[in-house]
Amino acid sequence: MNALNSTVNNMKKMYREIFMKSSDAIKERVDAIKPEGLEGDIFDVYEPESKGQMWQSAVLDMFENDISHEIFRKWKEILKLRENYSCKGCATCCNLACSEFSYEELKKKAQNGDKFASQFVGIFVPYESREEARKVYPEYIDLLDKSVDDEVYFYHCPKLNDCKRCSDYENRPKICRDFPDNPLNILPESCGYYEWRKTAEPVAMMLHSMVEIIGYYKQKILLTEDKKVR
Numbered sequence: 001m002n003a004l005n006s007t008v009n010n011m012k013k014m015y016r017e018i019f020m021k022s023s024d025a026i027k028e029r030v031d032a033i034k035p036e037g038l039e040g041d042i043f044d045v046y047e048p049e050s051k052g053q054m055w056q057s058a059v060l061d062m063f064e065n066d067i068s069h070e071i072f073r074k075w076k077e078i079l080k081l082r083e084n085y086s087c088k089g090c091a092t093c094c095n096l097a098c099s100e101f102s103y104e105e106l107k108k109k110a111q112n113g114d115k116f117a118s119q120f121v122g123i124f125v126p127y128e129s130r131e132e133a134r135k136v137y138p139e140y141i142d143l144l145d146k147s148v149d150d151e152v153y154f155y156h157c158p159k160l161n162d163c164k165r166c167s168d169y170e171n172r173p174k175i176c177r178d179f180p181d182n183p184l185n186i187l188p189e190s191c192g193y194y195e196w197r198k199t200a201e202p203v204a205m206m207l208h209s210m211v212e213i214i215g216y217y218k219q220k221i222l223l224t225e226d227k228k229v230r
Contacts, residue, residue, distance in 0.1 A: 005143065014202065018206050018209055019209040022209040022213055026210065026217070029067075030042055030217070033058050033059065035051040035055055042059060042221065043220045044224065063214045067210065067214060071210055074203060074206075077203075078207075081199065081200055084196070085192055085196040087191075088191065089164055089165065090191055092136065092187075092188050092190065094164075094166065095137075096154060097156065097157070098144075098153070099152070099155065100152060101117075102126075102153050103125075107121050119173040123176065124156065127154045130154065140188075180197070183199075183200035183204045184201065184205065
């Protein structure tokens with residue numbers, strides 16, 4: 001448990017540092033396209049067709065057509081790097097799938113056309129109790145108990161045989177083929193993608209922080225637009 005706690009705490013510390021660096025970098029890019037002689041901040045309310053309003057429009061365009069494309073390109077590089085690793089057959093992902101949604105909620109989402117939920121309920125079944133799930137990865141569940149306030153539901157795949165192998169491997173759904181699709185997932189050291197997670201983690205954190213930051217900028221700028229309308 002101490003090792004897992006240490007891993008999570010290190011991730012949080014790293015993310016805070018990366019977030020601050022990303023914030024400074026994005027602010028530099030925002031300031032770099034600020035019209036010469038313009039007084040004020042990017043989040044100020046400016047008159048229509050003024051230099052300030054044109055600056056805000058240029059910033060939104062930069063987010064949409066430059067930075068967002070950079071994020072997407074970097075993310076594709078991370079997924080490409082994943083191809084250098086492969087499953088070792090530890091079966092943790094088969095034995096302990098987690099979701100913020102109950103089985104009933106997932107089935108409703110599947111009925112409403114959610115493809116991920118449809119695949120999920122098509123392969124995974126819920127554990128009868130939390131204690132039953134705890135036997136698979138006790139350190140992880142203890143960590144969730146201490147750090148997550150919201151309910152987390154645990155599932156397992158009934159197609160796993162006694163040798164920890166999928167009995168229907170060739171027909172496994174896309175969510176199984178793609179897992180893990182995010183290097184920010186908590187993975188046990190026994191997972192064949194553990195080293196991929198460690199290698200890609202800093203870049204993934206940077207991209208995640210950039211998405212958060214530009215989301216904040218866009219929301220605040222659009223709020224100023226709303227104020228002008230009123």
